[in-house]
Amino acid sequence: MKFLIKTQRGMEAVAGNYIKEALEDSKVWISPQGYSGLILVETDDKNAKEKILEIPEVERVIEVLHEVPAKIEDILNVAEDLAKFINEGETFAVKTKRRGKHDFTSVDVNVQLGAKIKELTNAEVDLSFPDKAILVEIIGDKAYISVVGKEEWKKYTPEKTDARKLFKKVSIVQMPYWGDYKACRNFGEKIGRAAQAFEVKELIIAPKEKIDGYELMEFLRGVKIGQESRYQIQREAYPWKIEKVPVYVWDLYQVIRDKRRNKRLLIITDPKGHTLAEVKDELAKDMYYAKEVVVFIGSREGIPRGLFRFADYVVDLAPYMTFATEHGIPGALIALWTIYEEELRRRE
Template sequence: MQEPVRVDIIVTCKLGFERVVASLIKELCPECRAVPSPMGYMGLVLVEAPTQNIEVLANNIREKVPEAEKVFKVDAECNARLQELGECVKPLASGISSDESFAVRTVRRGKHDYTSLDVNAYIGSVIKEATGARVDLENPDKVVLIQILQDKAYVSIVPGSEFYRKMAPTKFPMYKLYRRMVVTHEPYLGPPDASYVMGTRIGREIQCFEVGKLVVAPVGAVEAEALQRFLRGVIDGQKSRLGIQKKSYGREVHRTEILVQDMYQFVRSWHGKPLIIFEPEGEPVSRVGGELADFIIEKVFREKKELGVMVGAREGIPSGLFRYADFVLDVAPGVVISTDLALTSGLIAIGTAVHDKLLGLDLSDGVEKLAE
């Protein structure tokens, strides 16, 4: 199929779904032309709607075609030359008021004598001069999206909310809390294969959350070979997750330190520091969530103390240690949580209780710096 003479809507989708999306769009609009993978570019469908109201059709695609990831109405089209792009964007700048923020984002397909960053900088200066609006690359009110397909450029002005972000201004980076934690975990000493596999899962968990330290804490004397298998699994699981984080994160990753200490001796050495134990005998997190959040913010963020978190395995945390904990918590009353899920459940419960209160604080008082 040839490319449409005019492009009214650009739809993005997961690779391999181009023909499915094009077919569904044709069902919504039989008179439209929908071109999957134009010029061989996968994940893309170009739509020409000669008789349809373009805005209505775009909304219909958003509502009725879940296979469509993003749906952009094309506001202007021109040749893919920088100067021509600048002239093309100027009339559209009226859609951005002087009290709004904006960002320019460019997706470039094909070979050109400029980069996507060149386009962003040049078009950004054109819009700023025309409107007086401020640039906000993190949380813009409007996004000027420029999609370049070889010798053609398509411009769309869309709300900033169209672009999902993992770390929006309404979120606090919880790894800053988890890095201040020392997790004490009873080793899982079962059959040989089970001990190793359980260890790998726990190793991946502690590294996933970037916990400050993990203390593997047996209760008294244990069989050495079983403990060795569990520890090998923990280390292998941690290394596996750490390697993925280093490749995919756009920030420095904290490597969780792994230690071994008898559980009773750990509690003795932890005297005077904040301590939370997760066991079914405790209070439901939902009942004490507010008190828990205030306690953690005060101790960890303001007093800059480490937070101890204890999680059991097959036998659980000895009840005599409950007296030394500030909180004994039950994540899911009535549910016996398996060992490989217990730590994750507890850490998520703490993060959920604390998160919104952190956002409600005035960060000018130093809480953000204390969290680092």
């Protein structure tokens, strides 16, 4: 039996040495052809996979079904055997990872091998959530081919509810941080990054009274820097189009007047409020029906107590604890999403 082992880059030597200890009579090639994060193992031990998976440095163990020259015609020659692993009614996908120089691309392999498997099995192709995945791992002049089932760990699956269902209708009303210019900018960066990370409907910076213009300017500069840094990461990481969160400045008291007048759901986060456990059922239901959910978050000082009576909910997210300013947005939105998801699942 031959296995292709994947590790974090730089951890292949550590994992390889542990594999040598666990499988004494095995042959182990660490970083084959100089490619980090990879290990090849050849062994007669029937329990090899289980033993390898006991090593924390190992991220994935792929049992190699075919080792062929890294040429498309040789890869296609094993299609008939690969087709035996795909049952009637199952979906499949071909996923190729190519390392080295070749006269073909990974897409060429995916298309040609996928077409042949489809012809042999009449199975449907599902590139997002296939029942079976045919892995073609090309390392230099060799191709290692395997068939695996559904991945245990995956970011996007049909079983997971998209959190943006809630966050797209959430407006964050954040009191600005004031004081030392450098601190203003640092806190602004963290708040801008957090608002963009959750892709909320809008971020409203809302001072409760007259504030030093230069301190506010530094805070807003920080918001812009933080938002931009997160936005660039999202553009590269996500398979969908990303928009920048709109950022506004508005007097705190006018925000609550306007949002209340337009019958939005108003939530104030404050240690004086009810615990989430006390109100979660009604709150989740109200968030489900709300056209817009407006979350008020303090900074240095909490939201003025006089506004509590205009809110639909005043919620203490972590009793006997006060969140740091930069933790307000993540703490509030993760807590609200948790109870909102429960409501969605209950309705489904």
